Amino acid sequence: MGSLMSGVAPVEHNTQGIAPVLDANTTPQEAREAFRHGVVRPTCGIARGFAQANMIALPREYAFDFLLFTQRNPKPCPILEVLDPGNPRPSIAAGSDIRTDIPLYRVWEHGELVDTCSDITDIWAQHDDLVTFLIGCSFTFEFPLMEAGIPVHHIEQGRNVPMYDTSIPCKSAGQFSSTMVVSMRGIQPDRIADAVRISGYYPSVHGAPVQIGEPERIGITDLQHPDYGNPPIMENGDIPVFWACGVTPQAAVMASKPSFAITHAPGHMFLTDIPDRSFMV
Structure with missing residues (x-):
C-alpha cells in the first residue's frame, strides 16, 4: 500500500479574498460557510464542543462492501451517517452540502490520487450514484x-x-x-x-x-x-x-483500488452540528 503525505500548512487561505478567523469559538455553521467560500485549512482546534467527521463517497456498486468493512472495523471506521445514493446533504449538519463544506478533498481513480480540490460540485455531477459515509473523528x-x-x-x-x-x-x-x-x-x-x-x-x-x-x-x-x-x-x-484514525478508508482505497472515490484530505474534516457530548457513553 502506498502512502501520500498531506502536510498542508494550516494557514487559512481563501481564493475569494475572505479571511475569517476560525478557532475554538467558531460555530460549525460559520466554519462550513468559510470552507464553502474557499478557506482551506485543517479543522483541528475549530468549533469547540462539536463532533467532526471523516468523509468518503463511493459509487453505489461499492457501498455494501464498504459498509460491511466499516462494521467489521468499528475502531477506525465508526459510522456517524450514511447518505442515500446521490444525496449530498447530511442530516447531522443543517443546511450543509458535502460537495462544498469540507475544506479540502481528494479524488481517486483505481486507487490513485488524481486531484485535490476545495469544491467537488462539478465532479459530483458526473457521478449520480455516490454514497457518502461520514465516519467519527478523534478531533472530537x-x-x-x-x-x-x-x-x-x-x-x-x-x-x-x-x-x-x-x-x-x-x-x-x-x-x-x-x-x-x-x-x-x-x-x-x-x-x-x-x-x-x-x-x-x-x-x-x-x-x-x-x-x-x-x-x-x-x-x-x-x-x-x-x-x-x-x-x-x-x-x-x-x-x-x-x-x-478515520483516514483508514483512504488506505483501503489505495489498497483495494475501486474505480472511483472522493475523500476528505487528512485533517480537513466535515464539521457537524452534533455536540461532542452526545457521543459520550
Whole structure:
C-alpha cells in the first residue's frame, strides 16, 4: 500500500479574498460557510464542543462492501451517517452540502490520487450514484482532553495532527482490505491514564488508544516522518499515544483500488452540528 503525505500548512487561505478567523469559538455553521467560500485549512482546534467527521463517497456498486468493512472495523471506521445514493446533504449538519463544506478533498481513480480540490460540485455531477459515509473523528475528543489539562500540541502549534500507516490488519469485506491508520499525540506519562479514560468515553469517534509508547510494535519506524499530516511536536518526556484514525478508508482505497472515490484530505474534516457530548457513553 502506498502512502501520500498531506502536510498542508494550516494557514487559512481563501481564493475569494475572505479571511475569517476560525478557532475554538467558531460555530460549525460559520466554519462550513468559510470552507464553502474557499478557506482551506485543517479543522483541528475549530468549533469547540462539536463532533467532526471523516468523509468518503463511493459509487453505489461499492457501498455494501464498504459498509460491511466499516462494521467489521468499528475502531477506525465508526459510522456517524450514511447518505442515500446521490444525496449530498447530511442530516447531522443543517443546511450543509458535502460537495462544498469540507475544506479540502481528494479524488481517486483505481486507487490513485488524481486531484485535490476545495469544491467537488462539478465532479459530483458526473457521478449520480455516490454514497457518502461520514465516519467519527478523534478531533472530537481533543477539546475534552484540553479541558482536563492535557496539552494537545498540534492545536497549540497550529499544525495538522500526525498520522501513520501501521501493520495492524483490518478485517476484509468484499473488495475492501487495508491496514489501520493511526493518529498520534504526545502525552506526559502522568496524564496517559487520563487520556485513555477520557477518549474511552467516545467510542463513536475512535475511543481509547490502540497503542501506547511502542510505535515499532505497530510498524512505525520514524515518528518524525508521518504518512499524513505534519511532523509531531514532542515535549520533553512525552510518550507517543496512538488512536485509530478515520483516514483508514483512504488506505483501503489505495489498497483495494475501486474505480472511483472522493475523500476528505487528512485533517480537513466535515464539521457537524452534533455536540461532542452526545457521543459520550
